[in-house]
Amino acid sequence: xxxxxPPDRRVRRxxxxxxxxxxxxIIEKGYDKITVQDLIDRADxxxxxxxxxxxxxxxxxxxWTQLADDMELHMAHEQLDAxxxxxxxxxxxxxxxxxxxxxxxxxxxxxxxxxEMIHSTLLGHATxxxxxxxxxxxxxxxxxxxxxxxxxxxxxxxxTWWLDNDRPYPPERMDEIYEELxxxx
Amino acid sequence: xxxxxPPDRRVRRxxxxxxxxxxxxIIEKGYDKITVQDLIDRADxxxxxxxxxxxxxxxxxxxWTQLADDMELHMAHEQLDAxxxxxxxxxxxxxxxxxxxxxxxxxxxxxxxxxEMIHSTLLGHATxxxxxxxxxxxxxxxxxxxxxxxxxxxxxxxxTWWLDNDRPYPPERMDEIYEELxxxx
DNA sequence: TTTGGTATAGAACATCATGTCTGATAACAA
DNA sequence: TTGTTATCAGACATGATGTTCTATACCAAA
Numbered sequence: 066x067x068x069x070x071p072p073d074r075r076v077r078r079x080x081x082x083x084x085x086x087x088x089x090x091i092i093e094k095g096y097d098k099i100t101v102q103d104l105i106d107r108a109d110x111x112x113x114x115x116x117x118x119x120x121x122x123x124x125x126x127x128x129w130t131q132l133a134d135d136m137e138l139h140m141a142h143e144q145l146d147a148x149x150x151x152x153x154x155x156x157x158x159x160x161x162x163x164x165x166x167x168x169x170x171x172x173x174x175x176x177x178x179x180x181e182m183i184h185s186t187l188l189g190h191a192t193x194x195x196x197x198x199x200x201x202x203x204x205x206x207x208x209x210x211x212x213x214x215x216x217x218x219x220x221x222x223x224x225t226w227w228l229d230n231d232r233p234y235p236p237e238r239m240d241e242i243y244e245e246l247x248x249x250x
Numbered sequence: 251x252x253x254x255x256p257p258d259r260r261v262r263r264x265x266x267x268x269x270x271x272x273x274x275x276i277i278e279k280g281y282d283k284i285t286v287q288d289l290i291d292r293a294d295x296x297x298x299x300x301x302x303x304x305x306x307x308x309x310x311x312x313x314w315t316q317l318a319d320d321m322e323l324h325m326a327h328e329q330l331d332a333x334x335x336x337x338x339x340x341x342x343x344x345x346x347x348x349x350x351x352x353x354x355x356x357x358x359x360x361x362x363x364x365x366e367m368i369h370s371t372l373l374g375h376a377t378x379x380x381x382x383x384x385x386x387x388x389x390x391x392x393x394x395x396x397x398x399x400x401x402x403x404x405x406x407x408x409x410t411w412w413l414d415n416d417r418p419y420p421p422e423r424m425d426e427i428y429e430e431l432x433x434x435x
Numbered sequence: 436t437t438t439g440g441t442a443t444a445g446a447a448c449a450t451c452a453t454g455t456c457t458g459a460t461a462a463c464a465a
Numbered sequence: 466t467t468g469t470t471a472t473c474a475g476a477c478a479t480g481a482t483g484t485t486c487t488a489t490a491c492c493a494a495a
Contacts, residue, residue, distance in 0.1 A: 073462090073463065073464085073470075073471065074462085074463065074464095075461095075462065075463070075470085075471050075472070076471070079471080079472080100451090100453090101452075101453070101454090102451085102452060102453090110472085110473090111472060111473045111474070112453095112454090112473090112474085112475090113454095113455085113456080113457095113472075113473075113474085113475095114471075114472055114473075116453095116454065116455080117471075117472085120454095173366070174362070177359070177362075181358070205430065207427050207430060207431070211408075211411070211427060212431070214407065214408075214411050215404065215407065215408070215431050218403065218404065218407030218408075218411075219400065219403065219404055219407070222399065222400065222403030222404070222407065223396075223399075223400070223403075226396070226399050226403075242392050242396060245390065245392060245434060246392070246397070246400050246434055248434060249430060249431055249433060249434065258441075258442065258491090258492065258493085259491085259492065259493090260441085260442050260443070260490095260491065260492070261442070264442080264443080285480090285481060285482090286481075286482070286483090287480085287481060287482090295443085295444090296442095296443055296444045296445065297444090297446090297482095297483090298443075298444075298445085298446095298483095298484085298485080298486095299442075299443055299444075301482095301483065301484080302442075302443080305483095
């Protein structure tokens with residue numbers, strides 16, 4: 066139904082430039098201090114060109130972080146087969162590999178939109194895991210909703226702390242810690 | 251040494267007006283959408299008057315949230331005698347009593363500065379509790395720093411979830427849940 | 436109640452970022 | 466080559482910021 070035509074080469078170039086500008090500026094000065102002016106200066110793109118594609122700064126970020134979001138989902142699927150409840154090890158490894166970027170997006174002065182995106186992804190994962198587990202309600206009377214939120218928030222908090230403190234432990238150790246802290250048996 | 255003179259009655263009036271304006275505007279439209287123009291309009295205060303006392307919007311917020319921060323500390327002391335590790339029950343009760351304000355400050359579109367302030371307070375409390383406990387390192391090899399961060403973040407996450415979802419359970423139940431989820435014995 | 440000090444109001448002002456719109460130009464796909 | 470379309474450069478209105486000025490009103494203390 067939706068007739069999707071491949072975008073013009075010029076469009077691709079423009080968007081690529083803006084994406085690159087956004088990423089470098091996030092690492093340099095933090096997202097909230099970036100202005101549209103900064104973006105079009107760095108990308109060397111006309112003012113009207115920016116507004117031809119995006120309405121706001123957030124617009125650009127959202128379409129950009131689709132990539133990051135897809136990554137999370139992809140990793141979640143990878144880990145699903147491993148039997149672990151949450152894809153913690155994979156996440157520590159992946160975020161560690163791109164720590165410059167993720168520290169700027171999750172750490173102290175992070176980007177709310179990105180944090181919410183990742184939290185939402187983790188929450189969905191935790192929920193589906195708990196729902197599929199038959200003995201999920203045997204040990205506790207705490208609603209699944211609450212436990213899933215707890216698992217997601219705890220992992221996000223550990224990841225954020227890890228990045229903020231310049232990754233003092235290897236991903237494997239962080240995974241162990243997460244498992245032990247959230248094991249309420 | 252520091253000769254602290256009581257502030258002029260006019261100064262007190264102005265600051266009080268700005269504080270009231272800030273609080274009502276936070277609840278109404280959220281902190282990030284507030285402009286200095288909004289504040290001086292609502293407070294009915296001259297533009298130059300605002301800048302005579304504060305440099306930025308954040309300046310006003312910080313001096314304002316000293317009150318909230320002091321409240322947290324006060325509650326922490328109250329609870330210390332009760333023997334519980336974290337002042338969770340007191341916090342759920344207090345935030346529930348002022349849920350309109352705290353939902354706007356902690357919830358989905360919250361205020362980073364306030365969140366960080368509260369988290370910092372909780373972290374300090376958790377750290378001192380764990381440090382004073384003699385058997386703190388018997389059961390686990392996880393560093394105190396990490397466990398304290400986990401306790402603080404978990405409580406903050408539960409509080410935030412509770413406010414965002416319009417407090418579906420009473421404070422007493424939330425306290426139970428928190429104790430059970432963070433009991434890793 | 437007066438007096439000297441000071442906070443405030445009101446307004447003007449420069450600056451900056453935003454978002455819209457125009458016509459001319461260049462690059463594109465077919 | 467041709468018709469289409471993205472881009473550019475620039476102008477423009479708007480709104481918020483932060484500074485500065487003077488006259489005025491208020492205050493605390495004598």
